[in-house]
Amino acid sequence: MKNIFKYSLALLTVILGFVSCDSERDDNYQPASISGAQVYFSNDIATTVNLTFSDTKFSIPVVRATKGEAVTVNITKEDADNLFTVPASISFAEGKDTADLEIGLDPTKFEYNDFKTLTLAIDSAMRTPYGVGTVTLKIGIPLTFKSLGKGTFVENWAGYQGMVEVQQCDQDPNQFRLVKPYAGFDGGEDFDMSGEMTPYLEFYLLHKGDELAGVTITQDDLIYFPIYFTGMIVPDYGINIEIDHPAEFSTLRSEDKWLCNKVVEYQSNGLPAHVQFAPYYYMEGLGGWNNTQVDGVIDFYFPGFEPLDYAVAVEYEGAFVNAENESFAKINVEVGSDLDEAKIYIGEGAPSNDMLIGMITGTLETTSITKSGVYDIPCNLNGDLTVMIIGFAGGEAMTYDYDQFTFKYGSTQETSRAIAKLKNRKISQFGKRLNSFSKVVK
Numbered sequence: 308m309k310n311i312f313k314y315s316l317a318l319l320t321v322i323l324g325f326v327s328c329d330s331e332r333d334d335n336y337q338p339a340s341i342s343g344a345q346v347y348f349s350n351d352i353a354t355t356v357n358l359t360f361s362d363t364k365f366s367i368p369v370v371r372a373t374k375g376e377a378v379t380v381n382i383t384k385e386d387a388d389n390l391f392t393v394p395a396s397i398s399f400a401e402g403k404d405t406a407d408l409e410i411g412l413d414p415t416k417f418e419y420n421d422f423k424t425l426t427l428a429i430d431s432a433m434r435t436p437y438g439v440g441t442v443t444l445k446i447g448i449p450l451t452f453k454s455l456g457k458g459t460f461v462e463n464w465a466g467y468q469g470m471v472e473v474q475q476c477d478q479d480p481n482q483f484r485l486v487k488p489y490a491g492f493d494g495g496e497d498f499d500m501s502g503e504m505t506p507y508l509e510f511y512l513l514h515k516g517d518e519l520a521g522v523t524i525t526q527d528d529l530i531y532f533p534i535y536f537t538g539m540i541v542p543d544y545g546i547n548i549e550i551d552h553p554a555e556f557s558t559l560r561s562e563d564k565w566l567c568n569k570v571v572e573y574q575s576n577g578l579p580a581h582v583q584f585a586p587y588y589y590m591e592g593l594g595g596w597n598n599t600q601v602d603g604v605i606d607f608y609f610p611g612f613e614p615l616d617y618a619v620a621v622e623y624e625g626a627f628v629n630a631e632n633e634s635f636a637k638i639n640v641e642v643g644s645d646l647d648e649a650k651i652y653i654g655e656g657a658p659s660n661d662m663l664i665g666m667i668t669g670t671l672e673t674t675s676i677t678k679s680g681v682y683d684i685p686c687n688l689n690g691d692l693t694v695m696i697i698g699f700a701g702g703e704a705m706t707y708d709y710d711q712f713t714f715k716y717g718s719t720q721e722t723s724r725a726i727a728k729l730k731n732r733k734i735s736q737f738g739k740r741l742n743s744f745s746k747v748v749k
Contacts, residue, residue, distance in 0.1 A: 345372035346380045346399075346429050347438025355422070356446040360414045366407040367427075367444075369397055372435055377401040380433040382408065385426035390416055391446070393427065414448070419478050422447030451477045452484065455578070456610035460488045464588065464596070464604050465539060467492040473609060474507075475578075481512040483579075485607065489537050502547030504538035510582065512570065520554040522562055528570045529562075530582060546593060550586035553599035556749055559587075567602050572612075580612040589749075616643035617705040621651065621696040623712040624681065634716050635683040638694055642679050646698040646705065649676050653686050658693045658709045666697050667704045689716050 349368040356365055371378070377400055384393040392411035399406050408427070417423075426443045434440035452474035460471040469491040476482035484507040494500045510532040517524045519531055532552050539548040552568060553559035567585030574580045584605035589595040598604045608614050620641040628634050642649045650673035652666050665671035674684055684694070695709040 344378045344380055344399075344433040345435040345438075346370070346378075346433050347372075347435045347440060348427070348429070348442045349405075350439065352442055352444075354442065354444055356444055358412075358414065358417070358446065358448050360417070360448060362412070362414055364409055364411045365446075366409045367442075369406050369408050369429070370438070371399055371404050372438075374402050374404045378433075381430040383428045383430075385424075385428075388423050390423055391425050393425075412446075417448050419448055420450050450479070450482070453477060458610045458612070459606075459608040459614055460485065461606040461608075461614055462489070462492070463606070464598060465492065465498065465537075466495050471607070473607070481514075482509065483511075484509040488607075489539065492539075494539065498539040498541060498548075500538045500540070502538040502540045503536045505536045508535045508550075509533055510584070512579070519565075520560045522554075522560060525562060529565055530568050530570060530584075531565075532568070532584060532586075541590075544590055544593065546590035548595070549589050549591070550584070550605075551589050553585075553587060555589075556587065559599055564599060567600060567604075571606075574609065574612070578609060580609050581614075582607045582609075615645040615700070617646055617698055617700060618643040619646070619649055619696050619698040619706050619708050621694055621708045622710045623694055626686070626714060627683075634686055636686040636692075636694065636712075636714060637681060638684050639681050640676060640679055640696060642676065643698060643706070645700060647677070647700050647702075649696050649698045650674065651676065651682065651684060651694065651696050653684055653688065653692055653694045655688055655690060655692055657691075657711065658695060662693065662695055663697070663707060666695065686714060687716055688714060690714070 347370055349370050352367050358365065369380075371380075377398065379396050379398045381396045382393060384391065386393070390412055394408065397406050397408050410425070422445045424443060425446055426441065428441045431440065455473045455475055457470045457472050459468065461468045467489070469488075471488045471491075472486040474484050474486065476484075487504060487506060488508050489500070489504060492498075492500060510530050513519065513524050513529040513531055514527050515524055531554065532550075534549050534551050534555065536547055536549050540546065541548070553564045559565075567583065569583060570579045571581040571583055572579070583603060584607070585599050585601055586604065587595055587597050587599050606614060618641070622639045624637045624639045626634065626636055636653060638651060638653075640649065640651065650666055652662065652671050652673045654662055654671070662671070666673055674682070676682060686692075690713065691711065692714050693709055693711050695707060697707045698705045
């Protein structure tokens with residue numbers, strides 16, 4: 308309360324001071340006038356200028372504050388590569404407050420994606436103090452891309468799947484990019500999507516003999532992707548999550564650390580059909596989640612190639628006791644169409660890696676099923692339990708799901724829950740997400 312009173316008193320003093328000054332004002336006061344040409348660069352100038360090999364010139368708008376008499380204003384340039392022809396001055400016609408500064412160039416001196424810098428400055432005696440007097444432009448000929456359509460983007464770490472456009476570079480057929488692959492993601496339970504999102508997730512097909520981070524590649528099928536900002540933010544950290552190729556980290560700069568970033572399958576026309584990314588989910592200067600040695604973290608399936616349906620989902624729906632006084636848990640299950648079988652286990656406590664491993668190795672007793680439905684699983688346990696399901700294809704564990712519930716042996720319980728959408732957790736991702744954060748600085 309004392310502070311509020313102190314600040315209020317100070318404010319009152321200021322107000323009274325203004326009243327006092329106002330009472331002594333000079334009614335003949337005139338604000339200082341601005342003279343001269345008052346020229347500046349338009350705020351609408353795009354600082355990146357994209358050209359084609361047929362362009363020999365481009366222009367940028369220059370503005371003056373008044374539409375007075377005709378005037379000519381000197382322009383200077385900084386052009387380290389001496390690639391641009393810039394007039395020494397620009398003229399405004401009488402009654403006109405805009406003029407175009409035309410800049411010449413020789414397109415044969417440019418290469419794709421090699422942007423050059425040009426800095427322009429208006430004569431300091433003729434510019435306005437209220438506008439931009441100097442502008443720096445990045446000028447070049449960008450690579451061009453063609454759309455291949457929309458494929459399936461599966462983000463197993465964050466828990467998202469969506470249709471995403473893929474584009475191929477016209478000049479380099481080994482270069483591709485996905486158009487805002489996280490744009491359709493709402494963040495789920497773990498993230499908000501308020502961070503910066505890079506427009507394109509680019510990736511390059513590497514070949515034997517290519518060099519990356521000082522390492523010569525010895526095999527085909529590997530991929531590299533530059534740093535990509537996902538827009539995902541973990542509220543507890545407040546830093547945008549980027550996905551990094553392992554080559555960005557000094558401790559991971561060897562080919563054997565890059566093997567999970569690869570083309571999994573090709574199309575008959577030579578294009579990839581399925582590409583997987585194994586990134587380091589990184590927050591600048593803080594650390595993140597190292598998934599660089601894990602298969603199936605992010606999968607992208609090109610148009611016409613859909614991911615195999617290995618998804619499973621499980622949910623407890625209640626309990627009942629039969630006429631023989633045997634107790635059962637009623638389990639609602641969905642099984643993906645490309646799975647050979649799924650195994651169900653009910654155990655005490657929370658889900659764990661030991662539970663997962665025991666089901667895979669056969670040391671835990673499970674119930675085998677092959678199709679979706681509601682199953683009555685014998686259960687003679689009490690307390691907090693976990694029901695876990697693992698999907699198998701070709702004898703290999705593919706995906707898992709689990710649900711937690713409280714059970715009382717010998718009682719009848721019912722729930723009205725409907726089974727959730729297929730979660731499609733990867734076996735290799737169990738226990739690997741937010742709880743595996745590590746503090747790492749590049």
